[in-house]
Amino acid sequence: MGTRWEDTLRAAGLRVTVPRSLVLTALAERPHSDADTILAEARRSYPNLSAQAVYGVLKALVGGGIARRFEPAGAAALYELRVGDNHHHLVCRRCSTVVDVDCAVGSAPCLTPSTGTSQAGADFAVDEAEVIFWGLCAHCRAAVESPGILTSAAHSEHG
Amino acid sequence: MGTRWEDTLRAAGLRVTVPRSLVLTALAERPHSDADTILAEARRSYPNLSAQAVYGVLKALVGGGIARRFEPAGAAALYELRVGDNHHHLVCRRCSTVVDVDCAVGSAPCLTPSTGTSQAGADFAVDEAEVIFWGLCAHCRAAVESPGILTSAAHSEHG
DNA sequence: GCCCTTATCTTCAGTAGGTCAAGATATTGA
DNA sequence: TCAATATCTTGACCTACTGAAGATAAGGGC
Numbered sequence: 001m002g003t004r005w006e007d008t009l010r011a012a013g014l015r016v017t018v019p020r021s022l023v024l025t026a027l028a029e030r031p032h033s034d035a036d037t038i039l040a041e042a043r044r045s046y047p048n049l050s051a052q053a054v055y056g057v058l059k060a061l062v063g064g065g066i067a068r069r070f071e072p073a074g075a076a077a078l079y080e081l082r083v084g085d086n087h088h089h090l091v092c093r094r095c096s097t098v099v100d101v102d103c104a105v106g107s108a109p110c111l112t113p114s115t116g117t118s119q120a121g122a123d124f125a126v127d128e129a130e131v132i133f134w135g136l137c138a139h140c141r142a143a144v145e146s147p148g149i150l151t152s153a154a155h156s157e158h159g
Numbered sequence: 160m161g162t163r164w165e166d167t168l169r170a171a172g173l174r175v176t177v178p179r180s181l182v183l184t185a186l187a188e189r190p191h192s193d194a195d196t197i198l199a200e201a202r203r204s205y206p207n208l209s210a211q212a213v214y215g216v217l218k219a220l221v222g223g224g225i226a227r228r229f230e231p232a233g234a235a236a237l238y239e240l241r242v243g244d245n246h247h248h249l250v251c252r253r254c255s256t257v258v259d260v261d262c263a264v265g266s267a268p269c270l271t272p273s274t275g276t277s278q279a280g281a282d283f284a285v286d287e288a289e290v291i292f293w294g295l296c297a298h299c300r301a302a303v304e305s306p307g308i309l310t311s312a313a314h315s316e317h318g
Numbered sequence: 319g320c321c322c323t324t325a326t327c328t329t330c331a332g333t334a335g336g337t338c339a340a341g342a343t344a345t346t347g348a
Numbered sequence: 349t350c351a352a353t354a355t356c357t358t359g360a361c362c363t364a365c366t367g368a369a370g371a372t373a374a375g376g377g378c
Contacts, residue, residue, distance in 0.1 A: 015345055015354060035335080050357050055336070060355090071232035073289070076335060090283050099283070123297030124249050124258070130232070132289045138282030174325060174374050194364080209328050214365065219326090235364060 012064030022046055023057045027067060027081050032089075032098040034076040072098070072132055088131035094140035101133065171223030181205055182216045186226060186240050191248075191257040193235040231257070231291055247290035253299035260292065 005024040009016045022042035027033060030041065039054045058079055061067035068083045072091045078098065090099045136144065164183040168175045181201035186192060189200065198213045217238055220226035227242045231250045237257065249258045295303065 017344075017355065019356070048357085051335095052337090052358080053356050056355075069232070071230070073228075073230035073236070077232070090285065092283070123300075124251070124292070124294045125300050126249065126292045126294035128293040130291045130293060133283070133285045134287040134289060135283045135285035141282075141284050176326065176374075178327070207328085210364095211329080211366090212327050215326075 008066060009064075012061075012066050014060055014064050014066075018046060019049055019053045020057050020060070022049065023054060023061065024066070024081070027079055031080040031082065031100075032078045034078055036076065038079070070130065070132075072096075088133065090133040090135065092137040092140055093134055094136055094144070097137050097139075099137075167225060168223075171220075171225050173219055173223050173225075177205060178208055178212045179216050179219070181208065182213060182220065183225070183240070186238055190239040190241065190259075191237045193237055195235065197238070229289065229291075231255075247292065249292040249294065251296040251299055252293055253295055253303070256296050256298075258296075 005021045006016050008024065009020055014020065019042065022045060023038055026038045026041035030037065033041070035051070035054050035058060038058070039049065039051050042049050042054065058067065058069070062069050062079070065083060067079050067081055069077050069079050070089060071077045072089070075096065080100075082100065085102075087100045087102050090101050091097070164180045165175045167183065168179055173179065178201065181204060182197055185197045185200035189196065192200070194210070194213050194217060197217070198208065198210050201208050201213065217226065217228070221228050221238070224242060226238050226240055228236050228238050229248060230236045231248070234255065239259075241259065244261075246259045246261050249260050250256070
């Protein structure tokens with residue numbers, strides 16, 4: 001496991017270090033983690049790891065194209081290794097669970113925002129469309145429809 | 160001007176106060192402002208206005224359906240009065256200028272994220288699609304293509 | 319117009335989620 | 349093995365924002 005991510009890191013021109021491997025492993029196990037969750041996970045095998053290192057590693061991974069960062073409104077930044085494909089995210093308003101959704105529009109979707117509709121965006125050179133769908137996951141929908149059967153506290157543990 | 164927003168506020172069940180009117184005026188003049196910009200603008204005619212009041216007013220306006228809040232990754236929350244229609248935002252990576260774009264897909268767009276494509280999101284009840292297009296505005300594109308002609312400092316003043 | 323209720327604002331702390339800088343340490347090419 | 353330098357640790361600092369307590373002001377009833 002120590003060198004599980006060696007090739008990935010080297011390919012991005014990054015040195016291979018223990019913190020980086022641990023962050024990558026944590027991200028592979030739990031996509032859509034925030035820096036704090038990653039830190040906690042990594043510290044299980046490397047207790048001295050500093051929070052600052054995790055921020056630095058994440059920045060390096062994103063810069064190297066290994067990880068992707070996104071930021072649902074009102075929450076800390078989340079990271080994932082699934083990169084390069086064009087997928088979006090679905091966030092549960094209640095338990096904050098995030099799931100990936102492929103973009104139905106194709107590989108380079110929504111990149112034509114205002115064609116013919118509004119002139120405001122006509123001058124923009126768009127290179128990325130960031131889409132977050134908000135709603136309720138099946139679990140929380142059931143909980144909301146039948147309050148009392150499932151407690152929000154019990155559920156939020158799973159997210 | 161003091162009562163310019165009276166009806167709007169009352170219709171939302173909110174009391175009419177000077178801070179609220181000032182925040183609304185600031186937002187009408189400069190859509191896509193953050194709390195700090197609104198505070199600065201409002202303080203020009205009401206120097207004692209507290210930052211906390213602005214946060215409270217903005218929360219009340221959003222809660223009352225008068226304002227909309229959105230949060231481009233890496234930036235403070237932005238507010239606008241254009242509400243109820245389904246429009247999205249285009250953000251310049253360089254100068255952070257934001258422009259509105261109507262949703263080309265219709266009035267309730269992208270609300271069918273993964274139909275038939277991925278099964279992950281099938282259980283979600285989506286109620287909102289938040290779309291942010293990232294790119295370069297015309298001004299910054301020109302600046303990037305002809306560096307030196309326009310300084311980033313000079314340009315960022317206009318954003 | 320005055321008074322009462324209570325929504326709202328001011329002030330003061332406190333928090334989350336980071337960034338920045340300096341020096342110690344580890345990685346890697348030679 | 350060694351030197352150069354990328355990376356990590358430590359610790360200060362920052363922004364954007366929330367929470368609470370008390371002062372103030374809006375608005376309905378008289």
